[in-house]
Amino acid sequence: MPKQKTHSGAKKRFKVTGSGKIMKQQANLRHNFEGKSSRRTRRLSQDQVLAPGDAKVAKKLLGR
Template structure:
């Protein structure tokens, strides 16, 4: 059987922590900053833990 290939989009978007959690970049930090409070833009800049149902799918794409 051939080797499984890692999904290229998934490996760019998700980061695995030491404890096994998957981290992702929060959406909404690309444009239109004038209408967003500074507090919100700082919060959006932090990495976020992927939800449990999404983690199951993402780990499959990453080959974990």
């Protein structure tokens, strides 16, 4: 049987931690920074743990 391929889009968007959690970059950090407070942009720059329902799908795309 052939090897399973990792989804190219998923491997660019998600990373897996040592404990197996899936991390993602938060949205709304690309432009229009004048309207966003510094506090908000700092918070958005941190990676966030993916929700359990979404993590199940992402794991399958990453071949885990």
